[in-house]
Amino acid sequence: MFSKSCEYAIKASIFIAQKREGVQCVRVKEIAKGINAPEHFVAKILQELSRKKVISSMKGPNGGFCMSEAQINKPVLDIVLLIDGDGILNNCVLGLEHCSSSNPCPMHLEYQKIKLGIKNMLEKNTIRDFNNLLVAKEAVLFTD
Amino acid sequence: MFSKSCEYAIKASIFIAQKREGVQCVRVKEIAKGINAPEHFVAKILQELSRKKVISSMKGPNGGFCMSEAQINKPVLDIVLLIDGDGILNNCVLGLEHCSSSNPCPMHLEYQKIKLGIKNMLEKNTIRDFNNLLVAKEAVLFTD
DNA sequence: ATAATAAAAGATATTTTACTCTTTTATTAT
DNA sequence: ATAATAAAAGAGTAAAATATCTTTTATTAT
Structure with a gap:
């Protein structure tokens, strides 16, 4: 469904929101541990989210990642679109290049319902x- | 949603069913063209489907792949389970190792509905x- | 029997995704 | 100013998914 990057992005965002609610910063190390994901990989993803203003960041001591109220109130779709693009909402379930209601693959009609549910x-x-x-x-956010 | 292999498997099966309905065989070459997929790659997948009796095959001239009435009447789920496994029905949307209703990830409840729809x-x-x-x-089965 | 045909099988190559390591830059507390 | 801290950025590695190429085996028509 989602790429690993996207899974991490969603979990990290929820973790940041949960930890401080925008008051204080959370370091990547703590985030990575909290969502059971590779630290440097998560760092990359958070940089991307930060660049696109989905989350905020601060360098230096007491630095880290945080989210404003406004950011916390955004739909999860924002993160998904940013990391995985809109494929999940638009791509054909059978991989046809141009699948649409006017030129549908055999599963199109059935799958439309699913996509609507996901959206x-x-x-x-x-x-x-x-x-x-x-x-x-x-x-x-994690189990073992 | 599905792997490329699985997409090809589903499309190939529909193509075989469409072409001959179990009477005569269809060659890989024709199938690959009909679903716009790489021939040798599709061949591998069809071999797998054939080994697991989801489709049938014959070697030699007039050989190829075909499906019996019984095979054509099987649910698409059979193919998906065979190629991609049951991950689509069971895996956690956020990738947690042990996500369940008794120990759910934050999206578990919402995603259950989606999975049920897919199933x-x-x-x-x-x-x-x-x-x-x-x-x-x-x-x-194909567009360009 | 032999040549032609087509799947089966095995090996190799390419691409994408996932992950790691190292260096640089900005910020803060001393 | 300086040392410590933590994100940003860049480069590199590993693994999985996708795709290709080659050889072998079974079947059929001649």
Whole structure:
């Protein structure tokens, strides 16, 4: 469904939101541990998210990554589009170059429903929504 | 969603069903052209499908791949499970090793609905169902 | 029997994704 | 000013997915 990069991006964002809610910064090291992902790889992804203003960052001591209220209130779709592009919403399930309702692959009609569900899920839910589950201990960001 | 291999497997199966309905064989070359995929790569996948009895094959002149009525009536899920495994139905959307309703990732509940929709689609629709759309000219297997 | 045909199988190559390591730059506390 | 800290950036490595090429085996028509 998502690339590894995108999974990390979503989990990291939720982790940052959960940790400080924009007050203080979280270091990559802590984030990587918290979501059980390779540190330097996550760093790259966070740099990308930071460049595109999905999250914020500060260098130096007490530096790290953080999110403003506005950033926390963004739909998860924003992150997905940024990291994986819009393929998840637009690509043909059978990989046809130009699959559309007027020239559909055999699975097009059936798959449209699925894609709509995915779009809906990513659009309606914000980082905050998922973070709330975490805070309420109704969800976790890693298992072993 | 699916691997390239799986996309080819599904398209090839529909193509074989469409072409002959089990009466005569279709050569890889023709299949590869019909679904716009690399011939030798498709050959590998068809060999796998043949070994697992999802399709049938014959060597020599007039040889090729074909499908029996029974094979054509199988749900597409069979092919997906064979090529990609059950990850699409079971894997965590955020990549957690042990994500479940009792120990869920933040997106688990929302994503369950999606997975159910996918399972439903793959279980309810047979190769024949998708082939019918093709025969009725209501769908195509390749575009350029 | 022999030549032609087409799948089966094995080996190799390319591309993409995932990950790691090292150096540079900005910030802060002393 | 300086040393410490942490992100930014760049370069490189590893593994998996995708694709190609070559040889072998089975079948059929002549």
